[in-house]
Amino acid sequence: MNEPQAPQEFIDDEVPCTDPAGQAPWRILVVDDDEDVHACTEFGLRGLEIEGRPLELLHARSSAEALELLARQRDVAVVLLDVVMETGEAGLQAVGRIREELGLREVRIVLHTGQPDYAPGIDTIRRYDINDYRTKGELTPAKLYITLTAAIRAYDQLRRLDDGRRGLQKIIRASNQFLAEQGLRTFAEGVITQIAGLVGVAPDGLVCASRRLAEDAGQPHCTVIAAAGAFAHLIDRDSCDLGDPVAEGSLARAWAERRHQLEAGHLTLFFAGREGRDFAAFVRTGRPLRDVEARLLEVFCANIALSASNIDLVTRLRELAFKDRLLDVPNRPALLRHIDREIEAGRGAGQVLALVDIDRFSETNDMFGYVYGDMLLLAIVQRLQHDLPARCMLARVAGDTFGIWGDAAVVEPGRLAQWSARPYDVEGVARPVSLSMGLARSEGAASGQELFKNALIALKQAKTSGQGHAQYYTAEVGVAARERIRLMHGLQQAFDHDKLFVVYQPQLSLASGRVVGAEALVRWRAEDGRFIPPAVFIPVAEQSGLIVPIGSWVLRTALQALAHLRAQRPALRMAVNVSPLQFAQPQFLAQVDEALRDAGLPPAALELEITESVSVMGMERAAALLQEIRARGVAVAIDDFGTGFSSLSYLDRLPADRLKIDRAFVAALDSDSGNARIAEMIVPLGHRLGMRVLAEGVETERQAAALRQLGCDEVQGYLYGMPMRLDAFEAWLSAQSGP
Numbered sequence: 001m002n003e004p005q006a007p008q009e010f011i012d013d014e015v016p017c018t019d020p021a022g023q024a025p026w027r028i029l030v031v032d033d034d035e036d037v038h039a040c041t042e043f044g045l046r047g048l049e050i051e052g053r054p055l056e057l058l059h060a061r062s063s064a065e066a067l068e069l070l071a072r073q074r075d076v077a078v079v080l081l082d083v084v085m086e087t088g089e090a091g092l093q094a095v096g097r098i099r100e101e102l103g104l105r106e107v108r109i110v111l112h113t114g115q116p117d118y119a120p121g122i123d124t125i126r127r128y129d130i131n132d133y134r135t136k137g138e139l140t141p142a143k144l145y146i147t148l149t150a151a152i153r154a155y156d157q158l159r160r161l162d163d164g165r166r167g168l169q170k171i172i173r174a175s176n177q178f179l180a181e182q183g184l185r186t187f188a189e190g191v192i193t194q195i196a197g198l199v200g201v202a203p204d205g206l207v208c209a210s211r212r213l214a215e216d217a218g219q220p221h222c223t224v225i226a227a228a229g230a231f232a233h234l235i236d237r238d239s240c241d242l243g244d245p246v247a248e249g250s251l252a253r254a255w256a257e258r259r260h261q262l263e264a265g266h267l268t269l270f271f272a273g274r275e276g277r278d279f280a281a282f283v284r285t286g287r288p289l290r291d292v293e294a295r296l297l298e299v300f301c302a303n304i305a306l307s308a309s310n311i312d313l314v315t316r317l318r319e320l321a322f323k324d325r326l327l328d329v330p331n332r333p334a335l336l337r338h339i340d341r342e343i344e345a346g347r348g349a350g351q352v353l354a355l356v357d358i359d360r361f362s363e364t365n366d367m368f369g370y371v372y373g374d375m376l377l378l379a380i381v382q383r384l385q386h387d388l389p390a391r392c393m394l395a396r397v398a399g400d401t402f403g404i405w406g407d408a409a410v411v412e413p414g415r416l417a418q419w420s421a422r423p424y425d426v427e428g429v430a431r432p433v434s435l436s437m438g439l440a441r442s443e444g445a446a447s448g449q450e451l452f453k454n455a456l457i458a459l460k461q462a463k464t465s466g467q468g469h470a471q472y473y474t475a476e477v478g479v480a481a482r483e484r485i486r487l488m489h490g491l492q493q494a495f496d497h498d499k500l501f502v503v504y505q506p507q508l509s510l511a512s513g514r515v516v517g518a519e520a521l522v523r524w525r526a527e528d529g530r531f532i533p534p535a536v537f538i539p540v541a542e543q544s545g546l547i548v549p550i551g552s553w554v555l556r557t558a559l560q561a562l563a564h565l566r567a568q569r570p571a572l573r574m575a576v577n578v579s580p581l582q583f584a585q586p587q588f589l590a591q592v593d594e595a596l597r598d599a600g601l602p603p604a605a606l607e608l609e610i611t612e613s614v615s616v617m618g619m620e621r622a623a624a625l626l627q628e629i630r631a632r633g634v635a636v637a638i639d640d641f642g643t644g645f646s647s648l649s650y651l652d653r654l655p656a657d658r659l660k661i662d663r664a665f666v667a668a669l670d671s672d673s674g675n676a677r678i679a680e681m682i683v684p685l686g687h688r689l690g691m692r693v694l695a696e697g698v699e700t701e702r703q704a705a706a707l708r709q710l711g712c713d714e715v716q717g718y719l720y721g722m723p724m725r726l727d728a729f730e731a732w733l734s735a736q737s738g739p
Helices: 035-045 063-072 090-100 122-127 141-180 184-199 229-234 245-257 291-309 311-321 332-344 361-368 370-387 413-421 448-464 475-496 534-544 547-565 588-599 612-617 619-631 647-651 663-670 674-688 701-710 726-735
Strands: 026-031 053-060 076-082 108-113 132-135 205-213 216-228 261-263 266-271 279-284 351-358 393-398 401-407 424-426 429-431 435-441 470-472 500-509 515-525 573-577 606-610 635-641 658-661 692-696 714-716
Touching: 026 035, 026 063, 035 053, 035 141, 053 063, 063 076, 063 090, 076 090, 076 141, 090 108, 108 141, 132 141, 184 205, 184 216, 184 266, 184 279, 184 291, 205 229, 205 245, 216 229, 229 279, 245 261, 245 266, 245 279, 266 291, 332 393, 332 401, 332 448, 351 361, 351 370, 351 448, 361 370, 361 619, 370 393, 370 401, 370 413, 370 424, 401 448, 413 435, 413 470, 435 448, 448 470, 448 475, 475 534, 475 547, 500 547, 500 726, 515 534, 515 547, 534 547, 547 573, 547 588, 547 726, 573 635, 588 606, 588 619, 612 635, 619 635, 658 663, 658 674, 663 674, 663 692, 663 701, 674 692, 674 701
Parallel strands: 026 053, 026 076, 076 108, 108 132, 435 470, 515 573, 573 606, 606 635, 635 658, 658 692, 692 714
Antiparallel strands: 205 216, 205 279, 261 266, 266 279, 351 401, 351 435, 393 401, 424 429, 500 515, 500 714
16 A cells, blocks of 8 residues: 555546536525515526526515524525515615524525615625625516526535535545554545545445455455445455445456546545555445535545555654664653553553662763663563563663553562562673662552653652662652752742852861861752751752752852952862762853853862762763863862762772862761771872862861871861851951961
8 A cells, every 4th residue: 555656537437427416406595575576486487497407495574584494494595685674674684694693605695675775885785795686676587587597606606615625624634634543444444434524425335455366466356454334344355245246346347447436326446556555445425426526536535645655654653653762662652652541441440650760870871881781771671571461561761761560469669679689691791780669559640641750759759768769659759749849949939039148168277277268058048037958959959950050150159259258368269069960061161261260260279079970971071071170270179978889989080189078977986986987098098099188077176186197188167167158257267367
């Protein structure tokens, strides 16, 4: 059925396409309150024909009666209407209601009156599309016949134009519908429906597609691929075994002559395809075709020929739209569509949607390359396909996230974790994988999209607990998610309306006690006066992307403050935190350069604090960017060192000037815990790598003494000074001795 030939002209020598109405009469409505007018009109038109069709007169004695009749009998061709009946305006008012209320635009209206003073004006004739106006004295039988002939010809032309317009609209809708249909059989069923719709009959027919038998290569055979009406039971039947001689004969002639067959009471449309894959549509009409219908079918066949040639392409595109090409599994749209169908069919009860995310997958890609990452994804899919029951659906819904839909007893964290517990074999190397999971039960969800949203909320909640965790969506989880959304909107409002502010915490040399710098920290006071902790709003800023504009604003604000502070402390430096998302922005370096330039400060006045999580953008790219930063003279500090799972493996690859010991390890120096020993190791490690070491969160003299003994270079914390607004920090600096 690919690339059918252009449809041939509709030619049939045996049965011409005459008007199906044949001897059907033209209906003429006579509206007059004078009985003599009705009798005279009846007498004058008796036995006459117009355009080969007889006339049928309908009668009404008032405008109200006429309107009631026209509301029921809408195929009236001409209305002979008296202007003056119940009132002097009754006739003209009736014309307005015929056109506007009843919407009869095609019917022709001829006004007549015995009182010339009531003749309608030119504007009235134009506004209401009045065909003619005559006085009753003028309407002799001959003139009445001429007037009606002109009116009926106009009516017939308008009807044909309207039929053509409606038919073309049907053809356009049919073509669009075929592009949306799914598969050959549905396409063929649509052909029957649309042909029947164009000729105004019920769908009663069939579509046959040809095939060639090996033992008779030259003789095509036709199989029914779609059927409707009286033929509905003939699916997959051979066209020569239909039990209907009329249909069999018409189809046989279409195949033999390779053209359409338009015959009395039925039609067969033939479509030539490539490589012998032709098809034909037979439809019962119960009458000959009108000329306009034949022309519409010709246009329709041209459109269907194009649609048929694209069926394979459309089918292929549909498959691609619902399949992940890398892993050859359904994608997110396919999963959501499947869930919607299950819910609509009443099969959603007791089902669960799980979103399974591969922990640290982006870092795997960075370390081993995308080819290795693709092989790992394929290994995970193959194991899931092997282990999951056939009734479960597996789909890839994001780069490193899979969706699994199935029975709650099967799709549950314990089983899913068990299936992923064994390492995956990738290029002969065993690769352990940790999975985070968000699960949502189908109960209460009205659609796949709603269920997916719930599972995604649960997945995000699971990931906040660390790697390898699972979380079911519950009302409480939903409340927490809505609270995060509320917080995000509040943070956006606070940023837009200058409700955030920057504070500064001093950094000191541990050996001399001299102030060497300050760290800029952002704070948020809510409208009700409450301080929102940074540990609460910073993660929200990072998840929403607000951290990028907020971070840029903090950088510019801090450097402007430093330019002011350097008037009394020329050697002071400013440390500014940079989130991984902000660090990964293409314009980040340009923003740093611009902020330094606007503040009039040398690059050495700035220190950028990063965490090892900047490696998510790719270790090579992160290292290269840090080299560019340091080449400018801007210092780099690694913040929160020791809290990540792979800090040591990254430390030597991230070029930096300063290493900051996390406050958790500093607090442990007051005890003999294991964390204290970690702090003891970090200081010499930093020195060995050529970095100075700064301890943050120093709150007691004992901690300071221990750090001094370890050889720590610099400190910050409440023991020395809390984070302060600029004016308070400036006053604090003035109170300190030394330059």
